[in-house]
Amino acid sequence: MTNRSPLAPKVLKGAFIRLDVTGIGPVPQVIGFQYNPESLTRKLKPYEQPPDKEADPLNPAARVAPYDPEEEMDVVIAFDAIDDLEEPALHPQTVLTGVADRIAALEMLMYPTITPGLLTSAVGAIAGALGAATDTVPDKAELPVVLFAWGPGRILPVKISSFTVEEQAFNSALYPIRAKVTVGIRVLTEDYFRSKLAKETDPLPPAESIACAAYRAATTQKKVLAATSVASGVASLLATLPF
Template sequence: MTVSSGSPLAPKVVRGAFVRLDEIGIGVVPQVIAFQYNPETLTRKLKPYEQPADKQGTPQDPAARAAPYDPEEEMDVAIAFDAMDDLAEPDRHPQTVISGVADRISALEMLMYPPATPSLLTSAVGALAGALGIGGGADPVPTTTEVPIVLFVWGPGRIVPVKITTFSVEEQAFNSALYPIRAKVTVGIRVLTADYFTSKLTEKGARLTAAESIAATAYRAAVEQKKVLAAVGVASTVESVLATLPF
């Protein structure tokens, strides 16, 4: 999503977000958790494939170029929340007056919880689907112990499925009910590759859910854009580099 910086002449700024993909009887319903302020820094770490030790415990050749799967990628994202702007107009933001930024923090935290029971929205949509004869009228969302599929959105070129690996909250100021009105959330995430999802297809009778298919497609699109950007960067410097080669 995009937001204006205030001036009518200023370009719109793309706002980062987490998008939770909830499965319901008639498809996937995205729940967007947009950042109030885009983080100023984003730390990324890539870990390439390392050959495992052999049966005798001897490490394999560290210089081997085998890469049976994409590098593992992890990110650390620091997200700031501040309720002061909303509190300046309490009549327009009654929820913020009551709970500060606790609702936004809770929305992020729920990305780590399995949907043990269908949500009110899911139940309502499921009931509507049954009334319309879609999906046979059965409960579309069984109880599960898996966390939801989550996309990390950082501009149009970086929309990747992720799993939250670490989560810490620094609550910095509070209202009279002791809800935080300013906080910093640091989220560690691991990018889930397309192989993570498609590996289940090798299991007999297994198939991807709609949310898993979206996630795998998003990952492939992000990798393809990396390839394009890499090709552009190489093409822009190839002549000067070739001039320095001894052959």
């Protein structure tokens, strides 16, 4: 079992949060990390003019950027059943399947879910049999809205872009008891969610609204941090001036 100094600060756990759509609204399903990744690789790609519309670099139009930069991350997540297996009576699921359930929960972030219309197909069928008119909307298979939570200041809507599992040890039933999962994620901006609307003025569904609010909050904090750094740099510069 992992030893921890009582004087060590309590560190928040990172997590993926899946917003499942139900009849009462989005219900969060939190998939917490057993251990926080030791590193987080981020890559930003600024907007580029299409090749057929490249402007003269001296023209102000060349600096036009209608969208935020694309941001991608690689997150390496480790799972280990050793702590649970030291107390098997308290963790029967881990004894049976090791860390396979934790890996499966991450994998399901890439599988589409069925979003019901105004009436489910069963209710619509009953209403049709009774000769009643319905406004049934066909069910849709869509990827769930997923948030990547890395501390209170960085909760971002994301899409899984790559997923690699390295299973490193197994129990007697060949379920993994130790594994390393490398997850590539792409941050989704407000423009992504609004592009799915029929009209720009249409309201966003509840889960998408939460995702956009999270993106705005994270972007706002980034701007505040940048402004703080600039102000500090200006103060340092002024202190060196001879007048």
